Amino acid sequence: NGLREDLRWLGSGLGSVRDRQVMAQRVRSRSSALAEDDAPTLADLAAELQAESEEARGRLVLDMRSDRYIDLVERLVEASRAPALTADAQPRAELVLAGLARRDWRQLRKGVAALPDQPADAELHRIRILAKRVRYAAEAAEPIAGKIAARTADAAAALQDVLGDHQDSVTAQQWLREAGKGARAFVAGELTALERAVAARDRDAWHNAWKKLERKRLRRWMI
Template structure:
């Protein structure tokens, strides 16, 4: 399948001219369909920039749209029909390709910022270090471009649009009671359980898993906010803000862990000058990791308080 034959606009996917809307009085299924509609439109809008690579933010936003769709389908996919889980799995396939390139973008941008603060005499070695990751990123980008040009991707887009357009499936559950705000209790419980299971000095991987739990709660809150009336909507907004801060802290921690590990890998084969720069960066990442570990429980407390306030 050629790029030209891929669906490139909402209209080509059979979606309505204007985005699907849902308000507090609408049933939960309408909110799920509206959320999927918004995110598939965002994904299509950022695809062009993702392909060109002119601005890494396009790829980032495309990935965010995809992850939001996956989260919605995980939490409430049953409302839009039996096809939700297969679609969620296929979104995961695409997410792997997007995530690989995004991880390089984050690493490269951070390394360039760090190296810019080094002495002038060390910067050429720093640039040689970064060039390694630029080359690896280019290979990952080629793999992503192939994925975006594939029949599999085209099929995925059409399957998402079918979930949005399937009025018959939506009608079957429209009269059932599904409280999206009450549904926030489940991801909050999972996050709480994960926090309580951690030792005083958690392993890096456990904190990364915690960030994923927090992201699921945030995306669930974003969906629930559209169905909530004014008072609850305001409280959900507080929860969204708290989970965003929580993700930022743990995201900084994970970025530091990854960057330090990359530098250790570089040290295995680097020449003296590049190795010296890599060692300096690894030490900086160790400090950044420690800073995030010092404050993550405080940010978690804000999330917990905001979630509990919803049901007070």
């Protein structure tokens, strides 16, 4: 539990840098959709995101120089040398991997089934996390289950990508609402509208990605 907590701590710092880098790239990529007169404001918003990214990176560097980080690395090395195995590690891999992957698959299927007709952004974000777990489980099982597990991993990755883009759009909209005030309000509003269109597209697309992952032939190896 302590190891997981510290990994979440490190992941939070990495995510803060990554989110701002992605948002800056998204803002710059919208230049062709805006009027030429909006270019200075667009550049100003991108520069602010870049500055926030550098600040987040500075905090991350300090974290990675801390005793907590050094201790985390040492514990990860030790865990790789002497992993704490459960009883499931005793039987042969082909006897347990399918069951472990099936557990992650069922959690994803249950999560999708529980969604309302118009799921909240946070609910779709949760589905992305569950899809990522299915992907990792399938990738781990590929040496045993073969190409069918690889195809399952690819389908899970496709679902993860669509929902990841949706989450990036949601995050960008939230930032633009905060940063787009005063003289920047109009351009920030235009960018927010573009991001809403992207999010709407992803909301339509994720269903198809899920249907491809849900195909029975991609799940036979987990039975």
